[in-house]
Amino acid sequence: MASSEATDREHNKATARILRVLSTYVSEADDFGVSELNQRLGMTKNMVHRALTTLAEQGYLIRNKAGRYELGYRILELQNLAQAEPDFRALAAPFMRQLYELTGESVSLAVRADDFTVFIDAVETRKLGAWRTQIGALRPLHASASGRVILSSLPDADVDSYIERRSPMRLTRPTGVMKPADLWRSIQNTRQRGYEIARRGANPVMVAAAFPIGDSEGGLHGVIAVGGPEERFDPESPRLAPTLHALVDDLRARTKLYAAESA
Amino acid sequence: MSDAENPGRAVVNTSALHVFDALRIVAAASEPVGASDIARQLGLPASTVYRALITLEESEYIDRFQSSARYELGAMPRLLNRALLRRFTLQRESAPLLRLLAEESGETASVSVRLGWYSLRIAVAYGSHDFYHRDRLGEVTPLHASLPSRVILGALGDSALMQYWAFAEKYFKPTSAERKLTHSSAQSLRRDGVVIEAIAASSEKAAVGAPLRNGNGEVIGALVLHGPIVKSGATSAPASFLSARKSLEASIAAAPQRFASPFAHLNPNDIRIALPPSPSFD
Numbered sequence: 139m140a141s142s143e144a145t146d147r148e149h150n151k152a153t154a155r156i157l158r159v160l161s162t163y164v165s166e167a168d169d170f171g172v173s174e175l176n177q178r179l180g181m182t183k184n185m186v187h188r189a190l191t192t193l194a195e196q197g198y199l200i201r202n203k204a205g206r207y208e209l210g211y212r213i214l215e216l217q218n219l220a221q222a223e224p225d226f227r228a229l230a231a232p233f234m235r236q237l238y239e240l241t242g243e244s245v246s247l248a249v250r251a252d253d254f255t256v257f258i259d260a261v262e263t264r265k266l267g268a269w270r271t272q273i274g275a276l277r278p279l280h281a282s283a284s285g286r287v288i289l290s291s292l293p294d295a296d297v298d299s300y301i302e303r304r305s306p307m308r309l310t311r312p313t314g315v316m317k318p319a320d321l322w323r324s325i326q327n328t329r330q331r332g333y334e335i336a337r338r339g340a341n342p343v344m345v346a347a348a349f350p351i352g353d354s355e356g357g358l359h360g361v362i363a364v365g366g367p368e369e370r371f372d373p374e375s376p377r378l379a380p381t382l383h384a385l386v387d388d389l390r391a392r393t394k395l396y397a398a399e400s401a
Numbered sequence: 402m403s404d405a406e407n408p409g410r411a412v413v414n415t416s417a418l419h420v421f422d423a424l425r426i427v428a429a430a431s432e433p434v435g436a437s438d439i440a441r442q443l444g445l446p447a448s449t450v451y452r453a454l455i456t457l458e459e460s461e462y463i464d465r466f467q468s469s470a471r472y473e474l475g476a477m478p479r480l481l482n483r484a485l486l487r488r489f490t491l492q493r494e495s496a497p498l499l500r501l502l503a504e505e506s507g508e509t510a511s512v513s514v515r516l517g518w519y520s521l522r523i524a525v526a527y528g529s530h531d532f533y534h535r536d537r538l539g540e541v542t543p544l545h546a547s548l549p550s551r552v553i554l555g556a557l558g559d560s561a562l563m564q565y566w567a568f569a570e571k572y573f574k575p576t577s578a579e580r581k582l583t584h585s586s587a588q589s590l591r592r593d594g595v596v597i598e599a600i601a602a603s604s605e606k607a608a609v610g611a612p613l614r615n616g617n618g619e620v621i622g623a624l625v626l627h628g629p630i631v632k633s634g635a636t637s638a639p640a641s642f643l644s645a646r647k648s649l650e651a652s653i654a655a656a657p658q659r660f661a662s663p664f665a666h667l668n669p670n671d672i673r674i675a676l677p678p679s680p681s682f683d
Contacts, residue, residue: 149416395483
């Protein structure tokens with residue numbers, strides 16, 4: 139009995155690998171070959187080949203003329219139309235948890251409401267000194283890293299009219315007024331880098347990294363951000379950065395399959 | 402199919418097959434379903450089913466319903482279905498037009514494509530009316546069994562129609578009421594170029610649908626505006642609906658290869674889909 143349970147466990151590991159191969163099809167590409175999957179997933183070619191064969195037998199994949207595998211129409215049997223579709227918050231939830239586990243710092247999720255950022259979800263760190271997110275509170279777009287990421291996704295003309303409407307662009311932490319030139323500099327940096335890094339305050343200096351999360355039509359669902367005191371959190375460190383970006387990219391692959399909800 | 406019939410399958414471990422069987426049960430259940438229920442339906446020991454469910458849950462293929470011990474489909478199958486729909490170029494192309502139609506009418510606008518002897522809804526936009534038709538993305542129906550389906554069926558030639566009824570008789574067993582409705586929709590399409598059908602919630606108003614054809618005149622899908630759009634007995638669709646169709650057909654004619662279904666090369670008789678449960682009005 140014990141040995142058959144051990145075999146069972148081995149088999150379940152093999153099954154988990156088969157499911158992982160199928161899950162790869164959530165990414166941008168329409169089809170995959172054995173060596174691509176072998177590199178991408180770090181499985182032996184033999185394992186990949188067996189997984190593909192099983193999935194093709196089940197009809198979830200189809201082998202195309204080029205000998206590569208693409209999604210089969212029997213995937214359509216794996217849906218339940220009575221279940222509600224996930225919203226942006228539900229799509230992001232597992233990634234917020236993973237970002238928190240990776241960094242140990244606070245993670246937030248924000249969307250746009252006209253000229254404001256509204257935070258719709260957060261995981262707050264238990265460490266002393268946390269980046270605080272007030273769920274449901276409205277902050278002007280220029281006043282947070284997440285909001286500036288939203289601004290950087292807009293056409294230049296829309297940014298200009300935002301600046302015109304909201305000037306003087308007041309800040310509360312630290313108290314003051316943001317100059318249009320400073321906002322533009324931050325927007326250009328974000329566009330170039332693909333995400334925003336913001337530092338503010340003193341004793342301690344707080345750092346946040348905010349990432350735009352796209353929708354199916356090239357627009358924005360919202361922004362996921364992680365932040366904490368500079369002395370223990372560096373989003374650009376070689377230890378953190380690659381995993382951080384990989385997580386954000388995985389989330390993006392998912393949200394790109396959904397249209398943004400209209401506010 | 403047993404291993405004896407298909408010796409190639411012997412290399413596949415049986416636990417993988419159990420896992421897919423369990424997944425299909427969760428997908429097909431109308432309510433969240435527990436492990437013992439699944440074990441009974443599959444005739445497998447509970448311990449085997451528990452392990453299969455753990456594998457599925459860890460891989461995001463199933464999820465606990467409200468933290469209970471019962472399961473529903475997880476994120477991954479939905480994402481894979483979205484990824485499949487994304488392969489239809491018509492989805493991207495029709496999105497802005499559907500949004501306009503939905504905004505203007507307040508009702509539900511959608512595009513479905515032909516997939517063998519079924520229709521598959523690949524794009525949808527919901528209007529702002531409080532009571533709306535919750536036509537879902539990814540819904541698959543036999544070609545006689547929904548408005549978009551009947552639009553596509555009505556636009557097929559006579560020989561394809563005969564082949565369809567042979568297939569339907571074998572697998573769907575359509576009722577005589579369904580056949581009658583299909584017949585009258587086909588007539589309306591031939592006469593008016595559009596299908597106008599009474600809707601469940603209103604006796605006075607009707608929904609409209611029209612086929613989408615490629616440059617060769619072959620039907621590849623249907624555009625549908627679902628809701629009280631026109632008076633019952635009307636013979637023409639609103640101008641905005643017709644112009645949306647015209648614009649989609651022009652795009653299709655300009656690049657027929659890009660708009661071809663990824664499954665167009667398959668024989669329709671080979672495409673069999675176990676239909677997922679669909680929420681009903683009553």
